[in-house]
Amino acid sequence: MRILIVEDDATLAGQIADNLKDAGYTYDIAPDGEEGHFLGDTEPYDAVILDLGLPIMDGASILKKWRADGREMPVLILTARDSWTDKVEGLDAGADDYLAKPFVVEELLARLRALIRRSAGQTSPVLEVGPVRLDTRNSRVSVDGAPVKLTAQEFKLLSYLMHHEGKVISRTELTEHIYDQDFDKDSNTIEVFVNRIRKKLGVPVIQTVRGLGYRLEWGGEAA
């Protein structure tokens, strides 16, 4: 899952980033409105954490532009402006959630998880496909109740596939969503990760769709 943090305070952005990283997310940081808008416009993010008071271009304008241009990724407004008028206006501009500063990181992460889940059409914080179970709240994966230990990259990949259960996901899309923008994108590494995950899970939930990418699906033991 790849998150865009648009926040002009470098310390706070760094703090959020550290916590996102610990929770198994990939992130990019935009320190001003212009870059924030550009990144959100060009990169495929799974969610955006958007400050309202930003240099060059304010958060509400960015959000309106994204929405006008058809960018539908979930956006969480994280701002010091906590009046109800600000909240109503932020949500009217197209935000999906609103969190006022000062905030507790756990709450930010919980809301972010819920946002991503909802935007993927999932209602429960626990994703289950056949015997595979992924708890978004604590990043734990288990198969038939037995915990499976995954590396950070493996978890990101599996999590993305599980959020989009049944859909064909290309290697490029996977790369884009699990690596930040500075990563040297080599889709071959994806294949390596997928193979490792298959081995660790021990159940056939990830299918290769030739020439297109991967699909996560449970077709029963026989498949």
Added chain:
Amino acid sequence: MTQSGGDINVTANREQPGSISRFLASLAGRLLLSAILWSSVALVVGGVVLSFAFRSYVLSDVDKRLEILLDTLVGISEVSPEGEFRLNQSLADQRFMTPYSGWYWQVSEAGQEPERSRSLWDFALDPGHQNRNFSLRYSITPGPDGQTLRQAEHDIILPEAERVFHYQVATDMAEVQAAIDRFNWLLFSALALILVTVSLALVLQVSYGLRPLRQIKRDLSDVRAGRSAHLRSADEGKMPEDLRPLVDEINGLINQNDKLVDRARTHVGNLAHALKTPLSIIQNEVDGKSDKGAELIARQAKDIRVHVDHHLKRARIAGGGTGPGLEVKTRVEKLVKAVKVIAGDKKLQTNIECLEGVSFDGEKQDFDELLGNIIENAAKWAESKLSINIIRLEEGLRRPMLEIKVEDDGPGVPDEEREALFNRGTRLDEQVPGTGLGLAIVRDIADMYGGSVALSTAGLGGLAVTILLPAK
């Protein structure tokens, strides 16, 4: 901002003690008093002058007639060869024949019995022989039958005899005086009538003339009571030219005051907002760390947050109704939507009942803050249902009000704990997040608008919050 505007008295309030002296001290009182005083003085002086002029005119008329009579009398006088004074023809006038008729003549010579008109009967005018005087003189002298006479007298030396005769012609003043009195009576009653009429006209004039001032007073109390943002008289073009600068100045002052308040509010807001990002960083940095220093910092950061929130929210309250008002229904819907988003996964069934076009007379941000807090609170505690009912009350009220009732189906709050909810920092829960400032700020806002907040048990089973706010 309070509801009861102080009275700036332009006109007298007759119900109160000392009202006369207060009225006289008022602008209208001064204008009326001085105008009535001056017109009285002018009328009295005019009356006296007129009366004097009339009297002079009447007297000079009498004097002229007396002079002619005197001349006639002299003309028909002669001294007989025997040296006896006589009239060579009679003054053919009945008035000199009838006793005490009011018309008299008398010719006297020192040491002789005077010749008198028959009308004098047994009375003699005082000839005053002490000093000779050959010029014509007029005087007032007592006459017969208690009459007061105007007399003309003259010393004459008749050509036939070298003797001095004293001629006197007199007429009763009663008739003349009656005419003068009649005239004076007429004159002064006419003047009194004029004074009364003028005074009434002055009262009307002052009240009409001061009407724009009373309008300004009403406008000002409207501004104070929050029914208007500025002096409305300026808009309608009804203000007289000479008061317009005053009205414009007052409006300018109100505007400047608004701007100052706005600026102060913005500054407080900016300060509070600027503090929040560093606060977030501090909180996140010490979060989860268990050493003593970290705990202390966490606690202090929390305190700072409470202060910042409190003052920011207070500073945000704008208060005072203005211009267009706020359409309530769509606003409530937006607030409910926002509350639902922020409440996250909780499934809430909300029911909003409100007529279209019902408006709140005040600032959007105040309405948002007040209702946002209440709806959020209700959503936090509700099991699954939330109901908002808004009606407009008009009857028997000084101004139309909105009654907003927010109910939930949560656990509710026991009677004895309800009042405590309004205290700053009070939280009956320690599990559900919140700073406990919500209801305190709600009451502050309602108070600012002269409204109220009351808690009761909801029909749905939980807490019902009933808010009264001014309607547009």
